[in-house]
Amino acid sequence: MTGSEDRPSFRLAYVPGVTPDKWARIWNERLPDVPLTLTQVPAAGADGVLLDGDADAGLVRLPVDRTRLSAIPLYTETTVVVIPKDHLVTAADEVTAEDLADEIVLHPLDDVLGWEERPPGRPALERPATTADAVELVAAGIGVLLMPLSLARLHHRKDLTYRTVTDAPQSGVALSWPEDAHTDRVEDFIGIVRGRTVNSTRGRQPDPAPARRKAAAGKQQSGKQQTGKQQTGKQQTGGARRGGGTPRKKSGSGGGRGKPRRR
Structure with a gap:
């Protein structure tokens, strides 16, 4: 850093x-x-x-x-194929690349899926310059287009829909x-x-001032408690001295004088 x-x-x-x-x-x-x-x-x-x-x-x-x-x-992200709403592919909830083998699959120059060779299906005569251009071609019935789900939502049109492609590269x-x-x-x-809380100790070092204040408050509280214990101990000791000592024996049959004898 x-x-x-x-x-x-x-x-x-x-x-x-x-x-x-x-x-x-x-x-x-x-x-x-x-x-x-x-x-x-x-x-x-x-x-x-x-x-x-x-x-x-x-x-x-x-x-x-x-x-x-x-x-x-x-x-x-999940990869989807963008298609017209009346396309046969809409009959399934998800498809594979093999299901698109007979389709013209558009491959825009700004594609983000990173195909090792090229997308499945039949290639178009020319590659569209942008994903937005490719979406317009799909709407015109020229072909279909594979892209990340977020881009399909970004380029949403009322006349188009999409389906998940289970075995396509992902972004x-x-x-x-x-x-x-x-x-x-x-x-x-x-x-x-990463979802760290505002008080997380990871990453940047937190401000040490609050920690110092907390530690000082803790020491002060501890000192008060110790002083209270000492005062309590003194009170108990004083009470023992005032009320302590050896108790006097009460006079009685075994411990005091008896009755005077008659003469």
């Missing part, structure tokens, strides 16, 4: 489909004096944004350049930042995405 963050705000980049709202809300509650700046960037350009210093951290899609970037995987989302820029603010955000 390099120490305290000097910038007046924390700049977080995020790729399409990722929703940082929950984490942003927690940030604003915990660090109200440090504004959080959110910037959406293309998935393919996220590494460059971080390495160029245009963002302090980013919610990106894996893989990332692990030689220069650190990354904490957060979750893996992982991670929090990433430059290895040489692991600042206190980055550690703060790591704590938020």
